[in-house]
Amino acid sequence: MVSTSFEFHLSNMIFNFLSELAQLIFVFWSWWCDGLTENPTSRVIPTLVAATLLAISLYAWLIKKPFTSVPPLPPGPPGLPLLGNLPFLEPDLRCYFAKLSEIYGPIMKLQLGRKLCVVISSPLLAKQVLKDHDAIFANRDPTVAAIAGTYGGIDILWSPSHDPEWRKLRKIFVQEMISKPSLDACYALRRQEVRKMVKEVYAKVGSSINLGEQMFITIFNMIMSISWGSSLNVEDRSRVGIEFRQVADEFIELWGAPNMSDLFPVLARTKDDQARSNRDFLEILLELKQQGDDKTSLSMNQVKALLLDTFLGGTYMPSTTIEWLMAELLQHPEITRKACKELEEVVGKDNIVEEFHIPKLHYLDAILKETFRLHPPVSFVPRSPCTTHAISKYTIPKGSKVLLNVWAMQRDPDAWENPMEFQPERFLRDAGKGDFQGNNYSFLPFGSGRRVCPGIPLAEKMILYVVSTLLHSFEWNLPQGTTLDLSEKFGLVSKMQQPLIAIPIAKYSSLEHYL
Numbered sequence: 001m002v003s004t005s006f007e008f009h010l011s012n013m014i015f016n017f018l019s020e021l022a023q024l025i026f027v028f029w030s031w032w033c034d035g036l037t038e039n040p041t042s043r044v045i046p047t048l049v050a051a052t053l054l055a056i057s058l059y060a061w062l063i064k065k066p067f068t069s070v071p072p073l074p075p076g077p078p079g080l081p082l083l084g085n086l087p088f089l090e091p092d093l094r095c096y097f098a099k100l101s102e103i104y105g106p107i108m109k110l111q112l113g114r115k116l117c118v119v120i121s122s123p124l125l126a127k128q129v130l131k132d133h134d135a136i137f138a139n140r141d142p143t144v145a146a147i148a149g150t151y152g153g154i155d156i157l158w159s160p161s162h163d164p165e166w167r168k169l170r171k172i173f174v175q176e177m178i179s180k181p182s183l184d185a186c187y188a189l190r191r192q193e194v195r196k197m198v199k200e201v202y203a204k205v206g207s208s209i210n211l212g213e214q215m216f217i218t219i220f221n222m223i224m225s226i227s228w229g230s231s232l233n234v235e236d237r238s239r240v241g242i243e244f245r246q247v248a249d250e251f252i253e254l255w256g257a258p259n260m261s262d263l264f265p266v267l268a269r270t271k272d273d274q275a276r277s278n279r280d281f282l283e284i285l286l287e288l289k290q291q292g293d294d295k296t297s298l299s300m301n302q303v304k305a306l307l308l309d310t311f312l313g314g315t316y317m318p319s320t321t322i323e324w325l326m327a328e329l330l331q332h333p334e335i336t337r338k339a340c341k342e343l344e345e346v347v348g349k350d351n352i353v354e355e356f357h358i359p360k361l362h363y364l365d366a367i368l369k370e371t372f373r374l375h376p377p378v379s380f381v382p383r384s385p386c387t388t389h390a391i392s393k394y395t396i397p398k399g400s401k402v403l404l405n406v407w408a409m410q411r412d413p414d415a416w417e418n419p420m421e422f423q424p425e426r427f428l429r430d431a432g433k434g435d436f437q438g439n440n441y442s443f444l445p446f447g448s449g450r451r452v453c454p455g456i457p458l459a460e461k462m463i464l465y466v467v468s469t470l471l472h473s474f475e476w477n478l479p480q481g482t483t484l485d486l487s488e489k490f491g492l493v494s495k496m497q498q499p500l501i502a503i504p505i506a507k508y509s510s511l512e513h514y515l
């Protein structure tokens with residue numbers, strides 16, 4: 001049943017107010033009547049008033065009945081006045097919420113200051129949010145920093161789904177930038193970047209490489225090259241890539257971390273005013289330039305916001321995924337052997353990997369899926385309902401922060417056999433389990449529904465192309481005397497706690513073999 005919490009509270013208030021008023025009138029009426037025993041006709045007016053008020057309160061009680069059947073809020077741990085559950089949060093929210101879900105169930109609430117947060121951790125309920133009621137739960141609840149960092153939240157990621165501009169931007173992104181013909185047309189640019197990466201790794205053969213950093217530089221240049229046709233020259237490649245990574249790290253951390261005004265909205269006004277006064281000249285000029293813009297065209301800020309989504313989403317998550325995948329391969333030599341054997345069969349020992357080989361690399365594809373299952377870059381798919389709505393037997397109020405704990409669902413023993421083991425074969429046995437579009441609600445690395453990640457085709461191409469080249473061209477080892485640390489650092493995008501350091505060994509004696 002759908003209703004609004006406003007109606008619910010209003011009817012409660014009316015009811016309580018009228019009951020108390022009726023009691024007061026009754027007391028007053030008894031006292032009045034006692035004083036008027038001499039003249040019985042003067043009792044008529046107070047009697048009528050009391051009777052009317054009693055009738056109204058009876059009516060209020062009756063109309064209250066349907067509202068009381070509004071489902072309650074989900075259960076959740078008790079909190080403190082004003083602060084709610086804030087003081088009890090643990091640094092790794094995925095584990096903390098997973099632990100709490102064992103006590104309070106697969107749908108639970110936490111009060112974070114003034115913000116109500118609902119955490120969902122069962123595939124069945126995830127389906128209700130992402131499919132059955134997708135239209136209602138298709139908004140997000142951006143932090144103040146996310147809005148400030150995306151020119152007022154006008155990018156694809158944070159715009160509300162009912163905003164026609166969101167539809168327009170997403171359509172342009174999917175149909176113009178990331179469609180199959182567009183991606184095929186810029187294959188030569190991706191190829192060029194992969195060849196550059198091979199040269200860079202070849203130059204470091206036998207020495208330690210920070211693989212996460214190297215992957216970030218490669219993917220960053222690939223995105224840059226497909227965004228405006230050119231990448232950085234050899235001297236600047238690493239320097240700018242590393243600098244951008246530091247900025248992206250800070251950006252993503254800021255987007256994810258709620259500040260006081262997210263939890264206590266009354267503080268938001270001061271923050272917004274500060275952000276406005278910090279605008280630089282360029283922003284002001286661009287704002288002036290926008291005036292009188294045609295509604296169907298993109299404003300300059302929308303162009304910048306689109307590029308920001310492409311650079312942040314397109315660089316950070318694929319490079320983090322490659323780092324995890326390589327770490328799991330270093331941990332599992334038998335799986336690496338199988339992947340290399342497949343590459344030899346499909347590509348041939350003496351050939352270099354091309355993108356057209358990728359659809360035939362089924363085992364490598366299963367390795368990627370298993371990496372996403374155990375190490376999803378986005379641990380919580382964030383949504384927010386545009387109206388108050390009931391899921392299961394609980395009310396989720398409009399505007400609350402709904403977090404789908406993808407990380408927990410992808411490790412759930414009810415959905416996955418031996419969930420903590422890295423077993424790519426599970427996706428070969430059942431191909432449907434690894435659907436990237438989010439049709440399996442226990443596997444949601446890219447989300448699902450109308451807000452599913454639109455970058456999937458590009459992400460898949462880039463990751464598999466880079467990984468297959470790294471494996472086909474080089475052998476990888478850990479530096480002597482080191483052990484692999486697979487612990488995770490939780491964040492808006494979760495990554496390895498310790499950077500992955502590995503040593504490449506050339507498989508062939510000359511660089512020409514690779515180019």
Ligand code: HEM
Pocket residue numbers: 156157158170309310311313314315317318321376377378381382444445446447448449450451452453454455456458459
């Ligand atoms: C490993 C790679 C990636 C992962 C794991 C990933 C994951 C996600 C997830 C979980 C969402 C939220 C989906 C939802 O709410 O249902 C999302 C949204 C988004 N992603 Fe990705 N993504 C990746 C790569 C990319 C790339 C390469 C791009 C662009 C070039 C991109 C652009 C976006 C955009 C624009 C959105 C917002 C969509 C919307 O709100 O309508 N992502 N991504």
